[in-house]
Structures are given as structure tokens and as C-alpha cells.
């Protein structure tokens with residue numbers, strides 16, 4: 038990636054902030070290097086990635102599209118006063134809804150409450166000739182008790198009745214559960230994902246599924262998606278990728294879920310093409326019963342250089358296993374390195390936009406995962422953008438102890454974070470073995486935290502090993518130092534910003550990070566490996582001896598591997614409950630106070646680049662990429678597009 042001055046770069050990545058949201062941009066340098074054929078493939082896939090947007094809006098709530106169209110109409114046609122408190126509140130409300138793909142917050146699932154009056158909305162609608170919309174919209178916009186939450190996962194007698202999403206109509210939770218239990222019973226050993234692509238409707242006393250396909254519900258959008266996929270197919274990389282596209286189109290046209298499975302298997306096998314994509318009804322988080330897939334799409338381009346790094350690690354997996362500070366009987370004799378593909382996102386759509394995952398592991402079908410495995414991709418231009426945006430937001434300046442620590446992070450922070458992830462994913466999880474007769478359920482609910490701890494320790498131990506320098510995986514010895522600083526700072530302090538006052542750690546990655554950091558802090562305390570320093574009333578954790586810290590990581594790795602290999606439940610319980618769960622209340626309060634003072638919005642999302650097809654004499658000769666700079670303009674452009 039081209040190097041420019043830091044502050045200038047940050048301006049590129051941070052577009053704007055509103056409410057609890059920051060809007061960022063991501064760059065796609067890999068796109069420029071593609072030959073024309075691949076560029077055209079990306080172009081048509083990106084059209085397909087945008088064509089299903091309205092499906093997601095409707096899935097999230099049945100009023101969403103009507104409200105969005107009313108907002109779009111006001112924003113494009115209102116000629117009255119566009120300043121003042123009420124219009125500002127209206128603008129904020131509109132942006133929040135655009136960001137969340139509907140009237141409920143994308144993360145908390147709570148309905149947004151407008152900061153303007155009903156009379157004001159009425160006047161805006163009347164001014165743009167849409168006054169007749171008002172009576173229907175009044176209750177949904179202004180009554181906080183009406184459809185208050187998009188997805189309710191517990192604490193209600195009927196989760197479907199309590200959830201404001203639009204996957205079920207007139208159906209009770211017991212009726213839906215019985216319906217799908219019966220459907221599952223009719224399946225063999227390789228069941229399709231029953232219910233994934235339909236709305237379940239009670240019609241004249243009968244339960245029926247309105248299937249989402251080209252000839253059924255969402256037919257207009259799905260036909261558009263399929264048409265773009267067929268255009269893209271002409272530029273697919275090889276026969277396998279053509280087959281992937283054909284199967285997906287056949288599934289969209291028929292709604293047949295066994296075709297979706299066939300597509301997923303073909304997609305898994307495609308590991309060579311420089312461009313890859315996801316497009317479909319995939320994740321089920323939006324349905325409290327976890328049957329219904331929300332529509333999403335991602336188009337991605339292989340980052341060759343970054344993939345080379347994970348390949349080198351995989352090729353040397355056995356060396357790392359042999360050298361690990363772990364008892365010989367817990368080591369594997371043979372290692373199959375997992376190659377996680379590193380990609381650059383080229384377009385985000387549906388449920389992946391604007392809030393974006395930083396990696397995806399698919400398919401979700403259990404039996405396909407067992408028989409064919411899964412494909413893991415990480416999006417490094419998204420993490421790069423997040424990293425650039427974080428420079429200068431004040432977080433690091435607040436919690437890093439010295440200028441040296443700051444400078445190290447600015448120079449190597451992005452690299453060290455990526456290498457840590459590579460080591461964790463490609464080597465950490467795959468290392469070590471369980472003694473015969475020991476299975477994961479020996480460790481019960483502690484298994485996943487212990488497993489994440491093990492993978493992190495493997496990464497921490499090796500990130501400071503000179504072998505990585507020799508292999509050309511890291512650029513400098515300071516990368517390890519930088520990662521140690523970040524890990525301790527995050528594990529003991531900054532990750533606590535995500536926990537409510539008085540709360541404990543519940544999520545397994547958060548538990549494992551605190552476990553590791555507080556264990557090495559305690560063990561190394563007496564010999565001064567990590568020192569707790571209070572300066573001007575602020576707490577810092579300062580690493581005084583990096584080689585000794587590495588040795589401690591190694592010691593803990595040996596113990597954690599023993600616990601896993603032997604299935605030692607009691608030791609796992611003591612380690613995790615002792616170090617990974619309880620939060621130091623006083624330190625937590627201090628961290629929250631220091632964090633609040635920085636005013637950093639907690640959620641981020643991304644603007645998409647724009648692709649323009651250049652034709653000469655009716656033939657495509659190029660695709661140009663550009664990076665827009667207004668969130669609202671992109672939203673309005675997408676809205677206009679869907680009207681066509």
C-alpha cells in the first residue's frame with residue numbers, strides 16, 4: 038500500500054460521525070491490479086450485491102421500506118428551511134435509519150426515537166406531497182411501545198410476537214416450532230436449511246411458506262440479482278466458478294434449498310479464483326428461532342501478498358509445533374496447516390452494509406462443514422481502515438504509557454495485529470492434540486475460552502520469535518514488542534470499555550484476553566516483568582522485560598495445552614474463573630471514565646466505492662473505481678437505484 042502522511046490518511050478513512058456511529062471508507066488497491074476480465078466480474082457482482090437491498094429492509098420490519106421512501110422523498114424534494122433544531126433531528130433520524138437498514142438499531146435492536154415532533158413530520162410529508170402517508174406512519178415512528186425491538190431472544194412468552202421483524206405473519210412461536218420440527222423430521226441425514234428462504238404465514242387456518250425466489254416473494258429483486266449474476270458469469274475465472282454462479286442462479290430462480298447446498302459445496306471448493314463472492318440468504322441472527330436468512334452480499338478480491346504470508350506459516354507448521362513449549366506427548370506428529378484466505382472487500386451489500394464483518398467463515402450448514410469443511414476469509418482492507426481511523430482518535434494516547442509505545446504502535450500496530458491473527462488462526466487452533474479418550478465436552482462450558490486462550494498464547498509466543506523474521510513474515514523485531522504492548526493494554530484495560538459498570542466478562546475472547554494478561558501480570562509481578570504505574574491519577578501497565586514476558590506466555594501455553602490434552606476440567610475452571618471473569622471494579626470505573634472523555638462513537642460502518650463501466654463502441658474497455666465522500670448521497674443513490 039502506498040505510504041502517505043498519517044493525518045492525511047486518517048482524513049481519507051473517516052468520513053463523518055453521527056449519533057453513536059462513525060462512517061469510514063475502505064480502499065481496494067487490489068482492484069487496480071486486476072485485468073479487465075476480472076474487473077468486469079467485480080463490476081457485475083457489485084451490481085448483484087446492491088440489487089437485494091430492499092429485501093433486507095423488508096425482512097427487518099414491514100414498515101421499513103415505506104418509511105425509507107418517505108425519508109428519501111423529503112430529503113430530495115423538501116424546499117423549506119433546512120436548518121434549525123428540528124430539521125437537524127430529522128436528519129439524524131434519517132441517517133440512523135439508513136445505517137441500521139430500518140427503524141431499529143443494528144446492534145441493540147431497539148427502535149430509534151425521533152427528536153422531532155409528530156406535527157413536524159406531518160408538515161414535511163405534506164410539503165413534499167406525501168401527506169397521505171402520515172396517518173399510517175405516526176404510530177410506528179412515534180409510539181415507543183409499538184414494535185419496540187427488532188429481535189427478542191428471551192424473557193418473552195412468545196418470541197415471534199415480541200420481535201418486530203417480518204419473517205412470520207400471524208404465526209405463534211409454538212406453531213412455527215412445530216411446523217419446522219415436522220419439516221426437519223422429513224429430512225434425511227443431509228438436511229437442507231428448512232425455513233431459510235421463506236416467510237411463514239398463517240393463511241385461512243393453514244401454515245404456508247411464501248418462498249423467496251424469482252417467481253415468488255421478493256421476485257422483482259431476486260430476478261434482478263440473478264440477471265446480474267448471469268452477466269457476471271461471462272467473466273468467471275474458471276469452470277468451477279461458472280458452476281458456482283450457475284447453481285446460485287438456479288437456486289434464486291427456483292427457491293430449491295437443495296440447490297443452495299449444491300452451490301455452497303461448489304463455493305467451498307473454489308479456492309483459486311482471484312475474485313470471490315457471497316450472495317444470498319445467509320445468517321439467521323435476525324430470527325429469534327434461527328431459521329430465516331437475512332439477505333447479504335460481499336464481493337472480495339484476493340490479497341496475494343497477504344495470502345503468501347499465511348501460506349508460509351502453513352508450510353512451516355510442523356517446525357512451530359516441534360518448537361512449542363509444550364510437553365512432547367501433547368504435540369501433533371503431522372500438521373495440516375489451515376490456509377485462511379486474506380481478501381480485500383470490493384463491495385458490501387444487504388446485511389453486511391454499512392456495518393461490516395471483518396471476516397467470514399461459511400457455509401453454516403453443519404453437515405456440509407463435517408463432510409466438506411468450511412472456507413475462512415478475512416477482510417484486511419476493512420481492518421486496515423479501522424486501524425487508520427483509530428490513529429489519532431485519542432484512545433491510544435490515553436492508555437499508552439510512553440511516546441515510545443505510541444510510536445511503536447503507529448509504525449507496527451497494523452502489521453502486528455494481522456500477524457497475531459494469522460498465527461492464531463493458521464497455527465494456534467490447529468496445534469496440539471488431545472490424549473486418547475479425551476473430548477472437547479470434558480471441559481464443558483470452559484472449552485471455547487480455553488481454546489481461544491491456547492490459540493492466542495501460541496500467537497504471542499511465536500510473534501517474538503526470530504523465525505518469523507527469517508521467514509520474512511514480519512518486517513522488524515519490534516513487531517513482537519508492539520504486539521505485547523497492545524495485548525497487555527487491551528487485556529487489562531481498554532477491552533473493559535465494552536462492559537457495563539458492575540458487569541463481568543462473558544464473551545470467550547474477552548475472557549481469554551484478560552486471563553492471559555492478568556496471569557502474566559501476576560506471575561511476573563514480583564520480578565518486575567510488568568509494572569503497574571499510576572501517573573497523575575491514571576493507571577498504566579508497563580512492560581519492563583520483554584524476553585521474560587515471552588517466557589511467561591510460553592509457560593502458560595504449556596499449562597493450557599496440558600489442560601486441553603488431558604481434559605482437566607477443574608484446572609480449566611480455576612484458571613478461567615480466577616483470571617478471566619471478574620473485573621477489577623475500581624480499575625474498570627477509571628477506564629470507563631477516561632474512555633467517555635474521549636467521545637469516540639462505539640460503532641463503525643463503511644461507505645462503498647463506486648464502479649463505473651467505461652464503454653467504447655458499445656464494448657466495455659475499463660471499469661473505474663472511485664471513493665464517494667457523503668454517506669447520505671450514497672444512501673439516496675441506492676434508494677433511487679431500487680426504484681428503477
Ligand code: ZN
Pocket residue numbers: 461466489492
Ligand atoms: Zn480463535
